[in-house]
Amino acid sequence: MNHSVASYLQTDNLGAWGTYLEQVDRVTPYLGHLSRWVETLKRPKRTLIVDVPIELDNGTISHYEGYRVHHNLSRGPGKGGIRYHPDVTLSEVMALSAWMSIKTAVVNVPFGGAKGGIRVNPKSLSLGELERMTRRFTSEINMMIGPQKDIPAPDVNTNEQIMAWMMDTYSVNQGHTSTGVVTGKPIALGGSLGRRDATGRGVFVVAKEAYEDMGCDVTQARIAIQGLGNVGGEAARLFAKSGAKIVAIQDHSATLYNPNGFNMPDLLKHVSIAHEIKGFEGESIAVDSFWSAPCDILIPAALESQITKLNAQSIQAKLIVEGANGPTTPEADDILQEKGVVVVPDVIANAGGVTVSYFEWVQDFSSFFWTEEEINQRLDKIMTDAFRGISYVAKTNNVSLRTATFIVGCERILKAREMRGLYP
Numbered sequence: 001m002n003h004s005v006a007s008y009l010q011t012d013n014l015g016a017w018g019t020y021l022e023q024v025d026r027v028t029p030y031l032g033h034l035s036r037w038v039e040t041l042k043r044p045k046r047t048l049i050v051d052v053p054i055e056l057d058n059g060t061i062s063h064y065e066g067y068r069v070h071h072n073l074s075r076g077p078g079k080g081g082i083r084y085h086p087d088v089t090l091s092e093v094m095a096l097s098a099w100m101s102i103k104t105a106v107v108n109v110p111f112g113g114a115k116g117g118i119r120v121n122p123k124s125l126s127l128g129e130l131e132r133m134t135r136r137f138t139s140e141i142n143m144m145i146g147p148q149k150d151i152p153a154p155d156v157n158t159n160e161q162i163m164a165w166m167m168d169t170y171s172v173n174q175g176h177t178s179t180g181v182v183t184g185k186p187i188a189l190g191g192s193l194g195r196r197d198a199t200g201r202g203v204f205v206v207a208k209e210a211y212e213d214m215g216c217d218v219t220q221a222r223i224a225i226q227g228l229g230n231v232g233g234e235a236a237r238l239f240a241k242s243g244a245k246i247v248a249i250q251d252h253s254a255t256l257y258n259p260n261g262f263n264m265p266d267l268l269k270h271v272s273i274a275h276e277i278k279g280f281e282g283e284s285i286a287v288d289s290f291w292s293a294p295c296d297i298l299i300p301a302a303l304e305s306q307i308t309k310l311n312a313q314s315i316q317a318k319l320i321v322e323g324a325n326g327p328t329t330p331e332a333d334d335i336l337q338e339k340g341v342v343v344v345p346d347v348i349a350n351a352g353g354v355t356v357s358y359f360e361w362v363q364d365f366s367s368f369f370w371t372e373e374e375i376n377q378r379l380d381k382i383m384t385d386a387f388r389g390i391s392y393v394a395k396t397n398n399v400s401l402r403t404a405t406f407i408v409g410c411e412r413i414l415k416a417r418e419m420r421g422l423y424p
Helices: 003-008 016-030 032-042 090-106 127-140 160-174 198-213 230-242 264-274 330-339 352-366 372-397 401-420
Strands: 046-055 061-072 078-085 112-119 150-154 222-226 245-250 255-257 297-300 319-321 342-344
Touching: 016 032, 016 090, 016 330, 016 401, 032 401, 046 090, 046 127, 061 090, 061 127, 078 090, 078 160, 078 352, 090 112, 090 352, 090 401, 112 150, 127 160, 150 160, 150 352, 198 230, 198 297, 198 319, 198 342, 198 352, 198 372, 222 230, 230 245, 230 264, 245 264, 330 342, 342 401, 352 372, 372 401
Parallel strands: 078 112, 078 150, 222 245, 222 297, 297 319, 319 342
Antiparallel strands: 046 061, 061 112, 245 255
């Protein structure tokens, strides 16, 4: 085994992978006879580290490090996004691939977990450089991906255009057009209606279900959202449409507070032009004050490890719905549980994206496409049914929603592993 991979498999490793391993350890006592297979969840099936050399516009050669990880494929082909970010590490990609395994199992779509990324600041590249890097990366991971093997999708700093380049590069190497190799594609290339807004919509649907499960009315809720991109932006739009007030928002540029609620159509229009919330009307508050802002529902929809033991105690929300992947550390989880704060974990809360990715994959295979209304109806039903099932498991076992979600996800993965057996 690659030494760098082996070191990340140790439970004392900090970071995203360490957080995931602790989550698995916490759920193991609830897995019964399936705990015999639990090491399966702690070891990625395969990891690939690649060098991605490209020629820059100025004629020099630049090298970037890329990753693709298959965490578990017991339930179907790998599924997971590609992110371009300066802080991408193998540990992070491994953890994200593992959370994808849990996520696909929880909403019961026939995929396993995968993830990929390149350590790069994409904002430093021209459009041509970005295309060359994407195509080279796709060629380097070509042996890992395929419509029946592993299907990438957009993630942090990647989009429909990146997916189009990936699909084209893969197709050229195959000798025929293969639309099903990625999801999150442009509509013109076999993409699905509703895919761009699916994750944010899923966050809203689950948050509404969870809040009503607590005996509260979402139309009266005060919402705080960190991150106003595809996920946070769509969730905010739907909350505002339902009558709720968005009272606090934060992104990389600013932290704003308005107890009367922001005008979301105006704010989203501002963000679409400025690509940040800075400059929009509202009281500017300290970055750390975001977590203590008076609200009922808190939605972290940015990056991982945002809610920690340092800020968890100051959170006033009754309900936290994790729009981002891994935004809450295990220590913070314990603090929130002691405070009586209900946390809907990422592996169910933001599963709307992978659910509609599944719809896109199915549509590509059948070459028959659904209306956006059909997509949203199917998404809402899957997300609602999945949350209700998890809520039932939580109440039956007297455990948190996170533990219940991992019980459901891990059981489905390990049952598949057990039924398939070991070969040879």
